[in-house]
């Protein structure tokens with residue numbers, strides 16, 4: 591807490607675990623999505639090339655789920671932390687659920703895209719999907735009429751241009767780095783915590799289970815995201 595109270599540069603990385611209390615399944619847990627769905631059939635460029643309609647229906651279903659979910663107290667406390675720290679704050683998320691923005695975060699980098707958007711296969715334009723109740727996939731580009739794909743990063747794809755660089759810079763410069771609810775198994779996002787630590791940051795992990803990052807952390811809150819953020823923020827003010 592004392593570290594966080596005085597810090598002017600704070601970088602945060604979140605993963606699926608922070609949205610679990612909002613009812614959105616993670617990927618790799620016992621109850622995670624990859625237990626019921628084969629990622630090779632849904633989340634790769636090859637899967638989409640083979641069966642775009644099947645892939646779209648899965649994404650439309652996930653889009654509907656996240657729109658029915660509400661941001662939780664951990665999302666809200668990160669928005670409050672952004673206000674407190676100011677300019678030197680950056681929140682980097684692997685989540686595609688949009689809950690951070692809905693909770694009020696604005697200094698935000700979405701490394702893996704967003705379920706609420708499509709991206710034109712022809713001209714590359716990104717566009718918002720219609721309301722889930724009215725959405726019938728696939729969507730078509732408002733600019734050129736081309737077919738849209740989900741605006742998310744699939745396995746084997748590059749991260750959006752500039753997004754990782756911006757994240758990397760924030761983690762290199764951070765005095766305090768906070769990693770919440772990620773299994774730290776997906777690179778390159780997992781390397782951000784290590785990078786901050788090697789650059790002299792105080793590294794805090796919030797996760798109920800150990801991860802490959804745990805051995806690098808200066809402080810581990812072995813608990814859920816909500817409890818962990820409450821514990822961290824309780825000491826501020």
Ligand code: NAD
Pocket residue numbers: 604605606607608609610611614615616617618619622623684685686687688702770771772773774775776796797798799801813814815816
């Ligand atoms: P992951 O499923 O690999 O790991 C989830 C982590 O959260 C685990 O380490 C688990 O121990 C932890 N966890 C479980 N309950 C928690 C709680 N209450 N509080 C805090 N942590 C908790 O997720 P990941 O590391 O984000 O995997 C990366 C990939 O998953 C990304 O590509 C991301 O786009 C995708 N994904 C996103 C969402 C979403 O947008 N909400 C959901 C599922 C997967």
Ligand code: ZN
Pocket residue numbers: 710711712713714715731732733734735736
């Ligand atoms: Zn287009």
